Every structure is written in structure tokens, then in C-alpha cells.
Amino acid sequence: MSSLPPALNFAETEEEICKQWKEQDSFRQQDKLAEERGDEEFVFFDGPPFATGLPHYGHILAGTIKDTVTRYAAMTGKRVERRAGWDCHGLPVEQEIDKMLNIKYREQVLEMGIDKYNTTCRSIVSRYTKEWETTVTRLGRWIDFENDYKTMDLPFMESVWWVFSQLWEKDMVYQGFKVMPYSTGCSTVLSNSEASQNYKDVSDPAVVVSFPIVDDDDFKGVSFIAWTTTPWTLPSNLALCVNPKLEYVQLLDKKSGNRYIMGKSRLCQIYPAMNKKKWKPAMAEELYEIEKTMLGAELKGKRYQPLFDYFAGPSEYFQVLTDSYVTDDAGTGVVHQAPAFGEDDFRVCMANGVIHKGDDSFPCPVDAGGLFTNDITIAKGVYVKDADNILIADIKERGRLVQKDSLVHSYPFCWRSETPLIYKTVNSWFVKVEEIRDQMVDHNKNIHWVPGHVGKVRFNNWCKDARDWAISRSRFWGTPLPIWTNEDFTECICIGSIAQLEELTGTKVTDLHREFIDHLEIPSQKNPDGPKLKRVDEVFDCWFESGSMPYAQKHYPFENKESFEKGFPADFIAEGLDQTRGWFYSLMVLSTALFGKQAMNNVIVNGLVLAQDGKKMSKSLKNYPDPTIVINKYGADALRMYLINSPVVRAEELKFKEAGVLGVIKEMFLPLYNAFRFFLQNMERWESETDRKFAPSLEKVRSTTNATDIWISAATQELIKFVHEEMAAYRLYTVLPALVSYVTQLTNWYVRLNRERLKGLEGEGSEAYEKRKQPTGPV
Incomplete structure (x- = not known):
């Protein structure tokens, strides 16, 4: 035995080991031996990353956790299938293509052709997967790239159809109008979890506008005043809302001579001096006089003059409604209602008959790109956020502007396009999650979470408050919804397999993407002479696809039926903390709905890896070292150990420091190497x-x-x-x-x-x- 050198280049040694593993096919030899021995199977699900870029430290961390657990399982006599997976569909890919092709609007894709657009999307996925394989292999992770699964592959997509068809048969799917988080940059709705990922502090205009009371002699010359930070929603106003139990006042503003009705506890909104330390009650005499006091319930049904005259409507429009969601912690205690752009607005107006279930004829003058339609003549074609000043100026000119200010607050932005989100009424397909959320909470008790509080608190609360899931997206690159229907939706058919589609259309199907099936029509099953059924326009939310991964990666139930059912739920999965509202959640929804159980038994949740300054790692800011450089400098093992031996494995944050990787070399690897070298030297001498x-x-x-x-x-x-x-x-x-x-x-x-x-x-x-x-x- 030859002595070890005084110093060892760990990075170069790792590369030699990786080379030996490849030459000896060590990974597959291990799997082969385990299969020959009949070792007990350890089931691992690997969540599919988006194939739209190179691995960052978050991917490296999650991959290291997965590799550590699955290696240990294999070393202790278990057979572990470790298939790589790729999330190929959805906004991440489409956004890359939109930037590449300078596409800003949905119409541009339609003009280009969905077939050409999707072909370009497919090409970018293939471009990154090989680069991922190189990096992950260099990190020393054993994972099967040759037998990987991709969400864009035909078998995977067919299983997604099967999953949806099962929900359809269980009557867990419906089409409805709901106010949803909406990305104007991506022209699609987002899930509630996606909408909560990217908040920023922004300054928005905050205005108070007047709504004169009409048809009421007791309140002649009196106006309601309402406060809003979204002036662009005012043209769509259909009602006002007050809290029935709050106290309201009619006051005379002594400066303007106008009479207003507002919440008594919110006088400080109109008279900011009341918020200052020097304020004394006696000062109020110079500003206003309270003429009447009443409860909000007494104001219900009062009618008012609309702010704009763009939308004439039924008699239910332009009246005061009551609901307890109105609070006295901000604004005037009077909230303007635009049901097309507010979740509570929609709910309150629906409950009071201002709008009606299934009727989408109420005003929604904003198109898919966030531009005002021709209905709003003074701002047609203008982006909603850019239209605020135009609308405010018009309101002021007509004497309806009471107050103008600005407010710095936390506002949601699209996590992909970085454009501000709006809330917009959209026609979507939903899964009835609210019906099964109690079951989801019960199934969560069977999962061993590490750390425990993530499951017991964070995930439990998310399941407990779960809402129906909007699974459809008005996009192009994704698995199409397998629903064929007539124009008035009186006949709908859900397709659950390729064979069923071929039988009903009489056409051979080789691909399920939109360009291959959108033209296929199905004869009416109710009326042979009736119009043929056509596929609905939408594709699946990519989270629905990733939640279908346990079944779709095995092409269940069309193949591998016995092996899947034997290995479900999975023994182990691992991802980041953000997946409590993402992959972990979608797995739980679908496994509960389909099989009445959880999809996994053990979960490790890691925290977020931040830059050294505590900010989010950003390629544009270059505030973190390139992972490839760090690996080549110190070795993958040092990086892996630095990450694993840190708070980030307890779902806490880690401020990444290159010095920390060097510290592993100095404090762990070098002492251990020197001790081993000392041992070998003496063993050779003996x-x-x-x-x-x-x-x-x-x-x-x-x-x-x-x-x-x-x-x-x-x-x-x-x-x-x-x-x-x-x-x-x-x-x-x-x-x-x-x-x-x-x-x-x-x-x-x-x-x-x-x-x-x-x-x-x-x-x-x-x-x-x-x-x-x-x-x-x-x-």
C-alpha cells in the first residue's frame, strides 16, 4: 500500500471517483444486486424541477438531502428506484419563449400558430436537461437520468388525463366564475399559493371619492364617501358596502360645505390632523359638524349616483349592501364594490342579488393582458395600473374626488413576469377541494414531517383552510384539459385515455399537446344529428401535473399497476418550504381524492438558501458565487456537507457564505485526512x-x-x-x-x-x- 500525499486536491479526487463510478456503472450495479437479492423496496418520489435553467443552491441542497437519505436506504439493504423527473410545461417555459420571441399578448401566439409556439417550447426543455445531468452527476448524486420522466411525454400526459377523469367521475370538477389572482404579464390565473410567493412594497394612489345619495329626501345633498387603493376598479363599481354593526355619521365638512356619510371611527382618514399628538377634540369644530349618527344596518338599500356612466344595469345595481368584512382599521368604513375585481366584492354582490350565479354579463372591462377594453372610453387600451392617474383626473374634474394620497403597502407580484397581480373574475375549471379538506387534515396526521412544526402547523393550516382549486390555464404549452363540449355546455364528455379519444374521434392519436388534438371533434352522444363536441380551450395548471407525478411517472393505471399500488404511499420525499403550498399540497389533494390516503409517509423540508447579504439570490445582482466555481474549487462533498450541516435542513434560512465551504475543508476534511494518512503510514511501517x-x-x-x-x-x-x-x-x-x-x-x-x-x-x-x-x- 502506497502512502497518501501530504496534501490532497479534494475536487480533483472527486472527479476521479465520478469517472470510476461511470466506468464501473456503479449506480446500476448496486440496483442490479439489490434486485437480484430481492431487497425490500424503499419508495422515493423525486419532485420534478422546472427544466428552464441550471441548478442553483436550492436545487443542490434538496438534491443532497434526497441523495443522503436514498443512499443510506440502499446501504442498509433496501432497493431504491431513483428516477429523475422534469417539469416541462407551464409558465416558466412559456415565459422563456415569450422573451425569446418578444411575445407580449395572447393574440401573437395565435397568429404565430400554436404548433410553432409549442415546438419552440419543447426545444428549450431539451436544451437544459443535459446540462442538469452534468452538474448533478458532478455533485456525486446517484439518480437515473436514462430512465427519467418528463411531464410532456405521452405516457405521463395520458395518466394526467386518467387522474382528471377520476375526479370527473366522482363529481369533483365544476366550471365556474370566481375572482382569482391574475397575472396580466402571463395572461392567466394563478393559484393562491403562487400569488403569495412574491410580495413587494409599492406606493399606490389612495383616493376617497363621493357617491351622492339619490331618491331619498332624508339624505338629500348627502354623499357616501369610499376609499380605495385601486382607482382602476372604480369604472366597474356596482355597489357600496358598510358594516351593519359599525356606527356611521352624517357630517358637514365646513371647508367645502359638502355633507358625507362615513364610519365614525374613521374620521381620521378625512381629517389627518386627528392622528397627530397635538390634536384636541375641540379642534373638530373648525373642521366638521356631526349632524346624524346611525348604524350601518340603517343604510342598507340606499341608492346612489354611479361614479361613471359606462354601465347601465338592472335595478339591483348602485345600492348600499352590508357585510361584516368591512372593518374600521382603514379607509372610511364604506367600501366600493367591483365584483369583477374583488373576491369579497364578488361574494357580497352575489349574496345580495346584484350579480347572479352563472351569469357573467356584469362589467369586467379588462382584457387578458390587463388593458381596458373599449367600454372605458377615457382609458381604452391603457394598462390598468397606468390608468389610475387618467381616472383620478377625470373624477376630480367632475367634482367627485374628496381626497388624494398615496399608500406604501405590500402588494403581490407575478412570480414569473414580475408584473403586479390583479384579482379578476375568470371562467375556470375547479376541483372541489373544500369537500375533502377535513380528510386531508386527517391524512396529514399520518405523515412524519421533519421538522415537525412544518406539518403540524404550516401544512395543517393550509389544508384546513383549502379552497377549491382552479386547475385550468388559458395557455398553450401544457397538458390540455380532456373535456369536449358543445357551445352551451349542455353536453360534456371527459376523456380518460388515448384509446377512448381514438374510439370517439376515429383518429389515431400520437401526441396529446394542443396542436395535435384541438381540431378533433366528437359526435354528440345525446343527439346523433346535433352539433359535434369540441375541446375546451384550456390546459392544466402545471401543479396539477406535478401532483399527478406518483401515477404518471409509472403510466398508471395503463402500466405498472401492481408495482405502483404496492409502493404507494412513498416512503420518502423532500423539497423546500415553499412546497407546502405547492407540490406537497397538490400531492395531498390528488391522493386524498383518488385513493383516500396521503401520498407520502416521511417528508424532509428544507429552508431557503439566501445570498450572504440576506437577500434572495439573483443572477442579475450577482450576489452569490457560481456553484460550478465553488465545486471546482473546494469539491462537491465540502459544499454538500456545508449545506447539510446548517439550519437550512431544519426549514430555516441559510445565508450562503463561500467561507463556510472552506471551513468544512479546514475543520473536517483536512483533520480527518491527516489522521487517516497518519494511520496508513504507521500501518505500512508495521x-x-x-x-x-x-x-x-x-x-x-x-x-x-x-x-x-x-x-x-x-x-x-x-x-x-x-x-x-x-x-x-x-x-x-x-x-x-x-x-x-x-x-x-x-x-x-x-x-x-x-x-x-x-x-x-x-x-x-x-x-x-x-x-x-x-x-x-x-x-
């Missing part, structure tokens, strides 16, 4: 021709009475026991600190205290010394 007969026997070593030998042996056994216990509990954040502590004891104490003894040079009186004094030949 095995040399001259010293071999002086080497202690194995029996002698085992029966040592040296206190430090007994101590380090006990520490070793305790470490082994501890690692097995903690790995069984998926607590990676305890394993690495224990290993670091053990290496510190070994190198700083055991080797240091026994250096001379291990060399056999402790001096006169030592066993080694006495043996060395004896003659080796004839005297």
Missing part, C-alpha cells in the same frame, strides 16, 4: 519486513486496557448507533453535528494523546520499546 513481527496482534488490540482506546471505541459504537437512530427518524440535522463532533474528538484528542504510542515510540518501559530492544538475530 507491515514492513523489519517491523511486522513487532506489530500487535488483532486479539491484543481488541483486549486493550488503554483508557483512550476504550473511550474512542465506545464513542465509535455510540456514533454508529446514533446515526442509525437519527437516519431512521430522517433528522439529518442531528447526524452531521454528531459526525463533526466525533472527528474532532478523534483528531484533536485521541490521535494527539496517542501519537507516540501509535508510532511505537513511547520510550523505555513501553511494550513496543521492549520488543524493539530485543536482538533480531544471533548475538
Whole structure:
């Protein structure tokens, strides 16, 4: 055995090991041996990352956690299938293409042709997958790229159709109008979880406008005043809302001579001086006079003059409604209602008959790109946020503007296009999640979460308050909804397989993307002479596809039926904290709806890796070191250990520091390497021709009475026991600190205290010394 060099280049050594693994096909040999032995299967689901860029530290962290757990399972006698997966559809891919082709509006895609657009989308997916494979392999992760799954593959898409068809048969799908988070930049609705991902502090105009009361002699010349930070919604106003239990006042504004009705506790909104320390009640006499006091309930049904005259409507329009959602912590206590652009507005107006279920004829003068339609003549073709000043100026000119200010507040932005989100009434297809959320909460109790509070609190609360899931998107690159219908939706057919579609259309189907099936028509099953059924326009939300991954990766139920059912739920999954509202949630919804159980038994949740300054890592800001450079400089193992031995494995944040990776080299790898090198040097010397007969026997070593030998042996056994216990509990954040502590004891104490003894040079009186004094030949 040759001695190790004094210094070791860890990165270069890792590359040599990766090369050997590849030459020997070590990963597949391990799987082959496990299969031949009939090892018990350990089921792992790998959540599909978006294939639209290179791996960042968040991917590296999650991949390292997955690799650590699945390697341990394989090393302890389990057979582990580790298939790579790719999330190929949806906004991430489309946004890349839109930037590449300078596409801003949906009409541009239609003019270009969906076939050409989707072909371009497909090409970008293929471009990144090979680069991912190179990086992930260099990190030392064992994962099967040859047998990977892609959400755009035909078998995967067919299984997604099957999943949806099961929900359809269970009457868990409906089409409805709802106010949803809407990205004008991507021209599509977002899920509630997506809408909560990207809040920013922004300054918006905050205005108070008047609504004169009409047809009421008791309130002649009096106006309601309402406050809003979304002036662009005012042209769509259909009602006002007050809290029935709050106290309201009719006041005379002494400066303008106008009479207003507003919440008594909100006078400070109109008279800011009331918020200052110098304010005294007596000062109110100079500003206003309260003429009447009443409860909000007394105002119900009062009619008012619309702010704009764009929309004439039924008699239910332009009246005061009541609801307890109106609070007195901001504004005037009077809230303007634009049901097309507010969730509570929609609910309140629906409950009071201002709008009606299934009727979408109420005003919604904003197109898919967030531009005002021709209905709003003074702002037609203008982006809604840009129209605020135009509308405010018009309102002021007509004497209806009471107050203008600005407000800095936290506002949601699209996580992909970085455009401000609006809330907009859209026609979507929904899954009835609210019907099964109690079951989801119960199933969550069967999952072992690490750390525990993520499951018991964060995920539990998200499931408990779950709303019906809008699964349709008005986009192009995705799995199409398998619904064929006539124009008035009196006949709808849900397709659950390729064979069923071929049978009903009489056409061979080789691809399920829009360009291959949108033209297919199905004869009416109710009336042979009736109009043919056509597919609805939408595609699936990509979260529906990733939630279908356990079934679709195996092409269930068309193939692998027995193996899937045997291995479901999965033993283990792992992803970041943000997936409590993403992949973890979509898995739970679909597994509960389809099989009445959770999709996973054990979950490790990691936190967010931030830049060293505590900000989100940004390529444009260049506020973090390139992972490839770090790996080539320090090695993948040092990076992996730095990440695993940090708070981020406990779902906390980590401010990434390159110095931390170097610290692993200095504090862990070098001491351990030097200790091993010292051991080899002495082992080689004991095995040399001259010293071999002086080497202690194995029996002698085992029966040592040296206190430090007994101590380090006990520490070793305790470490082994501890690692097995903690790995069984998926607590990676305890394993690495224990290993670091053990290496510190070994190198700083055991080797240091026994250096001379291990060399056999402790001096006169030592066993080694006495043996060395004896003659080796004839005297």
C-alpha cells in the first residue's frame, strides 16, 4: 500500500471517483444486486424541477438531502428506484419563449400558430436537461437520468388525463366564475399559493371619492364617501358596502360645505390632523359638524349616483349592501364594490342579488393582458395600473374626488413576469377541494414531517383552510384539459385515455399537446344529428401535473399497476418550504381524492438558501458565487456537507457564505485526512519486513486496557448507533453535528494523546520499546 500525499486536491479526487463510478456503472450495479437479492423496496418520489435553467443552491441542497437519505436506504439493504423527473410545461417555459420571441399578448401566439409556439417550447426543455445531468452527476448524486420522466411525454400526459377523469367521475370538477389572482404579464390565473410567493412594497394612489345619495329626501345633498387603493376598479363599481354593526355619521365638512356619510371611527382618514399628538377634540369644530349618527344596518338599500356612466344595469345595481368584512382599521368604513375585481366584492354582490350565479354579463372591462377594453372610453387600451392617474383626473374634474394620497403597502407580484397581480373574475375549471379538506387534515396526521412544526402547523393550516382549486390555464404549452363540449355546455364528455379519444374521434392519436388534438371533434352522444363536441380551450395548471407525478411517472393505471399500488404511499420525499403550498399540497389533494390516503409517509423540508447579504439570490445582482466555481474549487462533498450541516435542513434560512465551504475543508476534511494518512503510514511501517513481527496482534488490540482506546471505541459504537437512530427518524440535522463532533474528538484528542504510542515510540518501559530492544538475530 502506497502512502497518501501530504496534501490532497479534494475536487480533483472527486472527479476521479465520478469517472470510476461511470466506468464501473456503479449506480446500476448496486440496483442490479439489490434486485437480484430481492431487497425490500424503499419508495422515493423525486419532485420534478422546472427544466428552464441550471441548478442553483436550492436545487443542490434538496438534491443532497434526497441523495443522503436514498443512499443510506440502499446501504442498509433496501432497493431504491431513483428516477429523475422534469417539469416541462407551464409558465416558466412559456415565459422563456415569450422573451425569446418578444411575445407580449395572447393574440401573437395565435397568429404565430400554436404548433410553432409549442415546438419552440419543447426545444428549450431539451436544451437544459443535459446540462442538469452534468452538474448533478458532478455533485456525486446517484439518480437515473436514462430512465427519467418528463411531464410532456405521452405516457405521463395520458395518466394526467386518467387522474382528471377520476375526479370527473366522482363529481369533483365544476366550471365556474370566481375572482382569482391574475397575472396580466402571463395572461392567466394563478393559484393562491403562487400569488403569495412574491410580495413587494409599492406606493399606490389612495383616493376617497363621493357617491351622492339619490331618491331619498332624508339624505338629500348627502354623499357616501369610499376609499380605495385601486382607482382602476372604480369604472366597474356596482355597489357600496358598510358594516351593519359599525356606527356611521352624517357630517358637514365646513371647508367645502359638502355633507358625507362615513364610519365614525374613521374620521381620521378625512381629517389627518386627528392622528397627530397635538390634536384636541375641540379642534373638530373648525373642521366638521356631526349632524346624524346611525348604524350601518340603517343604510342598507340606499341608492346612489354611479361614479361613471359606462354601465347601465338592472335595478339591483348602485345600492348600499352590508357585510361584516368591512372593518374600521382603514379607509372610511364604506367600501366600493367591483365584483369583477374583488373576491369579497364578488361574494357580497352575489349574496345580495346584484350579480347572479352563472351569469357573467356584469362589467369586467379588462382584457387578458390587463388593458381596458373599449367600454372605458377615457382609458381604452391603457394598462390598468397606468390608468389610475387618467381616472383620478377625470373624477376630480367632475367634482367627485374628496381626497388624494398615496399608500406604501405590500402588494403581490407575478412570480414569473414580475408584473403586479390583479384579482379578476375568470371562467375556470375547479376541483372541489373544500369537500375533502377535513380528510386531508386527517391524512396529514399520518405523515412524519421533519421538522415537525412544518406539518403540524404550516401544512395543517393550509389544508384546513383549502379552497377549491382552479386547475385550468388559458395557455398553450401544457397538458390540455380532456373535456369536449358543445357551445352551451349542455353536453360534456371527459376523456380518460388515448384509446377512448381514438374510439370517439376515429383518429389515431400520437401526441396529446394542443396542436395535435384541438381540431378533433366528437359526435354528440345525446343527439346523433346535433352539433359535434369540441375541446375546451384550456390546459392544466402545471401543479396539477406535478401532483399527478406518483401515477404518471409509472403510466398508471395503463402500466405498472401492481408495482405502483404496492409502493404507494412513498416512503420518502423532500423539497423546500415553499412546497407546502405547492407540490406537497397538490400531492395531498390528488391522493386524498383518488385513493383516500396521503401520498407520502416521511417528508424532509428544507429552508431557503439566501445570498450572504440576506437577500434572495439573483443572477442579475450577482450576489452569490457560481456553484460550478465553488465545486471546482473546494469539491462537491465540502459544499454538500456545508449545506447539510446548517439550519437550512431544519426549514430555516441559510445565508450562503463561500467561507463556510472552506471551513468544512479546514475543520473536517483536512483533520480527518491527516489522521487517516497518519494511520496508513504507521500501518505500512508495521507491515514492513523489519517491523511486522513487532506489530500487535488483532486479539491484543481488541483486549486493550488503554483508557483512550476504550473511550474512542465506545464513542465509535455510540456514533454508529446514533446515526442509525437519527437516519431512521430522517433528522439529518442531528447526524452531521454528531459526525463533526466525533472527528474532532478523534483528531484533536485521541490521535494527539496517542501519537507516540501509535508510532511505537513511547520510550523505555513501553511494550513496543521492549520488543524493539530485543536482538533480531544471533548475538
